[in-house]
Amino acid sequence: MPRADVGAHGLQLPANAQELRRAREYADQAAASFGFDEAERFAFVFAVNEAVTNAIRHGTPDEAGTISLRVGADHDRLTLEVSDSGPFVTPAVEDEAMPDHGRGFALMAKLVDEVDVQVGPEGTTVRLGKRRHGVLNPTGAGHRG
Amino acid sequence: MGLFFIRVDSREDLDVIIVDGYVDFDAAPALKQAIAGRIDAGSRHLVIDLSAADFIDSTGIGVLVGALNRIQQASGSLAVVCTNENIRNVFEIVGLDQMLPLHRSRDDAISALARAA
Numbered sequence: 001m002p003r004a005d006v007g008a009h010g011l012q013l014p015a016n017a018q019e020l021r022r023a024r025e026y027a028d029q030a031a032a033s034f035g036f037d038e039a040e041r042f043a044f045v046f047a048v049n050e051a052v053t054n055a056i057r058h059g060t061p062d063e064a065g066t067i068s069l070r071v072g073a074d075h076d077r078l079t080l081e082v083s084d085s086g087p088f089v090t091p092a093v094e095d096e097a098m099p100d101h102g103r104g105f106a107l108m109a110k111l112v113d114e115v116d117v118q119v120g121p122e123g124t125t126v127r128l129g130k131r132r133h134g135v136l137n138p139t140g141a142g143h144r145g
Numbered sequence: 146m147g148l149f150f151i152r153v154d155s156r157e158d159l160d161v162i163i164v165d166g167y168v169d170f171d172a173a174p175a176l177k178q179a180i181a182g183r184i185d186a187g188s189r190h191l192v193i194d195l196s197a198a199d200f201i202d203s204t205g206i207g208v209l210v211g212a213l214n215r216i217q218q219a220s221g222s223l224a225v226v227c228t229n230e231n232i233r234n235v236f237e238i239v240g241l242d243q244m245l246p247l248h249r250s251r252d253d254a255i256s257a258l259a260r261a262a
Contacts, residue, residue, distance in 0.1 A: 017171035024167075024200075042231040049202050053170045103239055104203035110238045 010070030013052070015061035015084070023052040023069060027080055030071040034078045035132060043111040044078065044130050050104040051082040051126045059124060060086025077113070077131045085123035151179045159190035159258055161251065165197040168205035176205065180212045189221030190261075192254045196228050206239060213245050222261045224254040 011026045013019040027048035031041040048069070055067045061084060062068075068083040108115050114129030149172040154161040160183045168176055183191060193209065195201065201209075209225065216223045224246045227233050236242050248254040 017169070020169045020171055021167070039231060039234075046200070046202070046231075046235065049169060049200075053202065053204065056170065103206060107203055107235060107238060111235075 012066040047108045047112045055084040059084030079129040083125040160188045161192045168201040173204040194226040
């Protein structure tokens with residue numbers, strides 16, 4: 001059974017729901033090191049958890065049975081990429097019952113500033129980006145003045 | 146950030162399901178089973194107390210929505226206790242606060258269900 005591995009290239013996790021805890025810890029450590037406040041950390045970790053859950057539920061692990069997480073940062077934005085070897089599954093956001101998949105994707109979009117899905121021959125990468133002090137207003141209202 | 150516990154406090158006319166820890170894709174089936182077990186046993190008024198929950202993801206939210214649907218079909222009622230502001234924000238984003246009552250204490254939730262019963 002593949003084991004979690006944190007290396008220079010990020011974190012490789014077995015595509016297994018029990019590994020979500022490690023994905024959250026990895027994301028939270030990155031968010032704390034980046035200087036996010038408590039609410040920003042929660043939002044970032046939440047979005048990463050959704051992306052990793054999606055990769056576990058709908059993605060395809062690589063030959064080693066793993067999915068990959070990789071953190072990056074620039075001066076005001078923290079990014080985390082979640083990669084698996086499968087095709088991207090379109091969330092059914094139009095479903096009135098709003099199944100978990102569509103709900104999870106909608107939450108990702110609200111909780112971070114950037115959700116970028118790249119689909120290629122090697123699989124799917126979801127990149128989440130969140131700016132420092134870009135605290136979400138849950139009502140969706142923008143800044144005034 | 147991974148532990149998860151459920152405890153059921155059965156009372157005369159309602160059940161309180163107390164959730165502690167992280168409700169994710171790994172833990173959500175256990176919560177779903179606990180709720181279904183009480184409904185199948187005849188409980189029609191449920192309080193789900195998330196005061197000690199640190200995290201609940203989209204699959205956990207799906208379990209709450211499913212529980213609401215099941216208990217409404219059985220002419221019962223469901224109330225949720227949530228004191229964590231980050232979790233409340235998530236519930237507001239997906240509109241869960243419009244679907245079921247969110248309370249800030251277990252006593253408030255129990256009182257609300259007693260009034261509704």
